[in-house]
Amino acid sequence: MIEFVVQKTDVGSDARVGTLTTAHGSIETPAFMPVGSLGAVKGIEPDDLRALGYGLILNNAYHLYLRPGHEVVAAMGGLHAFTSWPGAILTDSGGFQVFSLSKLCKVTDEGVTFQSHLDGSSHHITPERAIEIQEALGADIMMAFDECVALPSSRERIQDALKRTHQWAARCQAARRRTDQALFGIVQGGHDPELRAQAAAGIVALGFDGYAIGGLSVGEEKSVMYGMLNATVPHLPRDRPRYLMGVGMPEDLIEGAARGVDMFDCVVPTRHGRTGSLFTSTGRMVIKHAQYVRDEQPIDPACSCRVCARYSRAYLHHLFLAKEMLGVRLNTLHNLHYFAELMRGIRAAIAGGTFADFRSAFYACRMHHHADEAEASASLQARSEEVRL
Amino acid sequence: MIEFVVQKTDVGSDARVGTLTTAHGSIETPAFMPVGSLGAVKGIEPDDLRALGYGLILNNAYHLYLRPGHEVVAAMGGLHAFTSWPGAILTDSGGFQVFSLSKLCKVTDEGVTFQSHLDGSSHHITPERAIEIQEALGADIMMAFDECVALPSSRERIQDALKRTHQWAARCQAARRRTDQALFGIVQGGHDPELRAQAAAGIVALGFDGYAIGGLSVGEEKSVMYGMLNATVPHLPRDRPRYLMGVGMPEDLIEGAARGVDMFDCVVPTRHGRTGSLFTSTGRMVIKHAQYVRDEQPIDPACSCRVCARYSRAYLHHLFLAKEMLGVRLNTLHNLHYFAELMRGIRAAIAGGTFADFRSAFYACRMHHHADEAEASASLQARSEEVRL
Numbered sequence: 001m002i003e004f005v006v007q008k009t010d011v012g013s014d015a016r017v018g019t020l021t022t023a024h025g026s027i028e029t030p031a032f033m034p035v036g037s038l039g040a041v042k043g044i045e046p047d048d049l050r051a052l053g054y055g056l057i058l059n060n061a062y063h064l065y066l067r068p069g070h071e072v073v074a075a076m077g078g079l080h081a082f083t084s085w086p087g088a089i090l091t092d093s094g095g096f097q098v099f100s101l102s103k104l105c106k107v108t109d110e111g112v113t114f115q116s117h118l119d120g121s122s123h124h125i126t127p128e129r130a131i132e133i134q135e136a137l138g139a140d141i142m143m144a145f146d147e148c149v150a151l152p153s154s155r156e157r158i159q160d161a162l163k164r165t166h167q168w169a170a171r172c173q174a175a176r177r178r179t180d181q182a183l184f185g186i187v188q189g190g191h192d193p194e195l196r197a198q199a200a201a202g203i204v205a206l207g208f209d210g211y212a213i214g215g216l217s218v219g220e221e222k223s224v225m226y227g228m229l230n231a232t233v234p235h236l237p238r239d240r241p242r243y244l245m246g247v248g249m250p251e252d253l254i255e256g257a258a259r260g261v262d263m264f265d266c267v268v269p270t271r272h273g274r275t276g277s278l279f280t281s282t283g284r285m286v287i288k289h290a291q292y293v294r295d296e297q298p299i300d301p302a303c304s305c306r307v308c309a310r311y312s313r314a315y316l317h318h319l320f321l322a323k324e325m326l327g328v329r330l331n332t333l334h335n336l337h338y339f340a341e342l343m344r345g346i347r348a349a350i351a352g353g354t355f356a357d358f359r360s361a362f363y364a365c366r367m368h369h370h371a372d373e374a375e376a377s378a379s380l381q382a383r384s385e386e387v388r389l
Numbered sequence: 390m391i392e393f394v395v396q397k398t399d400v401g402s403d404a405r406v407g408t409l410t411t412a413h414g415s416i417e418t419p420a421f422m423p424v425g426s427l428g429a430v431k432g433i434e435p436d437d438l439r440a441l442g443y444g445l446i447l448n449n450a451y452h453l454y455l456r457p458g459h460e461v462v463a464a465m466g467g468l469h470a471f472t473s474w475p476g477a478i479l480t481d482s483g484g485f486q487v488f489s490l491s492k493l494c495k496v497t498d499e500g501v502t503f504q505s506h507l508d509g510s511s512h513h514i515t516p517e518r519a520i521e522i523q524e525a526l527g528a529d530i531m532m533a534f535d536e537c538v539a540l541p542s543s544r545e546r547i548q549d550a551l552k553r554t555h556q557w558a559a560r561c562q563a564a565r566r567r568t569d570q571a572l573f574g575i576v577q578g579g580h581d582p583e584l585r586a587q588a589a590a591g592i593v594a595l596g597f598d599g600y601a602i603g604g605l606s607v608g609e610e611k612s613v614m615y616g617m618l619n620a621t622v623p624h625l626p627r628d629r630p631r632y633l634m635g636v637g638m639p640e641d642l643i644e645g646a647a648r649g650v651d652m653f654d655c656v657v658p659t660r661h662g663r664t665g666s667l668f669t670s671t672g673r674m675v676i677k678h679a680q681y682v683r684d685e686q687p688i689d690p691a692c693s694c695r696v697c698a699r700y701s702r703a704y705l706h707h708l709f710l711a712k713e714m715l716g717v718r719l720n721t722l723h724n725l726h727y728f729a730e731l732m733r734g735i736r737a738a739i740a741g742g743t744f745a746d747f748r749s750a751f752y753a754c755r756m757h758h759h760a761d762e763a764e765a766s767a768s769l770q771a772r773s774e775e776v777r778l
Contacts, residue, residue: 038707038708038711038713039704039707039708039711039713040708040713040715040716041715042713042714042715043432043714043715043718044715045715045718045719046699047699067707067710067711068682068703068706068707068710072682072683072703072707075683076683076685076701076703076704077685082701082703082704082707083704084699084700084704293457293461294461294464294465296465296466310435310436310473311473312465312471314457314461314465314471315428315465315471315472315473317457318427318428318456318457318461318471319427319428319429321456321457322427322428322456324427324428324429324431325431325432325714325717325718326429326430326431326432326433326434327429328714329432329434329714329718330434
């Protein structure tokens, strides 16, 4: 299955460095997982991910269940063989996608009935079915099937979903047939610190190979998200990996690590890459801006990635305006390198006892770039509809 | 500038192998040039092209003139620096695009006025301007600015265009300021063997570094195209490279080589890749077909490319249906490898005195795959609108 060893814990925070060992390699934590929803990180090959230093990626069970179907993936030898990714894989359970992407979603204690966002076909997913699907996909780490409520919701509604999520978590455990995959439980609880603490206790009592914190980064203020981490992480066992789902921005990775999180996943580096929003040591750069038309510099002169070693802002600006697919690939490669390097920096700082300095230096570099950050967010919003591939 | 040396001529045909030496490397001929219209072969990096064995690519002056503008490219150090492509580059003059892509195109003896297909802005291109643009772009090989008539046209119309094309060719020569770029003349003449012969004589009399055959592969029967090559090539000097523009399919490369052509360019491997039409040793494969859902084989078991070494038909089928950008890249890499390998095979056969056998074996392999070929063409037609990136 998996092994997890905490190598060192920071003195001034709850940050820790560790090693997560799977049948498909060892991953140093805190680790960021690129997202390959449909069995591919958009435009990026496994060889690229390896070269960037990634050893663990996320695939979406919901998407792969709908297309090509988990039986097809199983018949092709599972996700590793099907996608030619030799590293470790985590599959989410589909819970979040069922509630966020599908249509006409109906929840009962038994499970969820929903319509596919692809063709409107009707599907029924229970905790048992979610495990069956994930066992067929064959990732190293599976996730329990949880109920995700839209926030804000009433305390009663959140408690109701929590109760169901915990019953489902136990049913997920009971439904397992394979013994070579790990299963993580998910702590929900909205934005209520008490419910988060209760949820953590309830999930931990069931005993999982790792613990995820779900339902965050869904539009709330960062202070709220960090508050929920403060309310949750202390209730999770120290010797098991902690995974903050769907998060996030660079500052969220630093703040999550500071609060004892070991794993993260997010579409940010890839989606921002597609929309021309590039991460640099001093903040975000909106490559479509006219100021880059004749700019011979790389995206970030301080960056050591192969994109910055080869291509100018002027060329990337041109590729973006021309909607050339190569631009999407290069932007994504750069952003993925930034995230990999950020995590390397976080780990080295924790290991070297300089995490507090690392955290301060990170914010100091960005102080005078807030304006561009705001625009980068607006640009992402505007382009996310436009760029589909 | 460039040097061209014919190394060996085939006994049973007009095929020859040669070496074209530029300031950016030597290219073995017959050679195929991938097309990077906007300064990038769609989805493919220069490193990829190098790894595939390509040493010469084509960029489109028309597209780059409109965006980002030739002055921008010049300010960034020319196309090689701007696109980070260390190999040789040929730019077409824009003639073909002006007549095929732009709107409201008006021709006089002086030049062409047209509206940009991007924003409707009005532009005026003369032979002098075409050279100015291409000198700013800085390719190793420039093309003369020619008039391309829609076919079929009357003999008078074609003769009229020929006369203008020859006047323009002379004006292109006179307009040159740089001495480090080669300039090729273009032989037009529609589908009339006599006009083709006259055109060749006229262009050769002007004296160019190489000679292109234009206006073919625009919808005519293959026998007509091959007939035009038969009518043209014998009138071109043996010691200069001959370039068949915008061609073509694998059989066209073999037939062109057999008739003494040294250079080809075409969007076929890249565009077919984007539309899921894959070239194999036995013909074309339409990867969207349901028969590949659970097919663990590579695209072509006989292929040595990195895509065939890593990915199954089942995975590529899935990526295609899911419209995943990675699928476009992998399909394109495979097709570009097929074309590079085909050219290597042609050259080796000519050099080894086995070209006739090579040609027969090529057709023998495809005999029982004609049905799939027809469908591949239909598929390309249907998808070419759908896939834009």
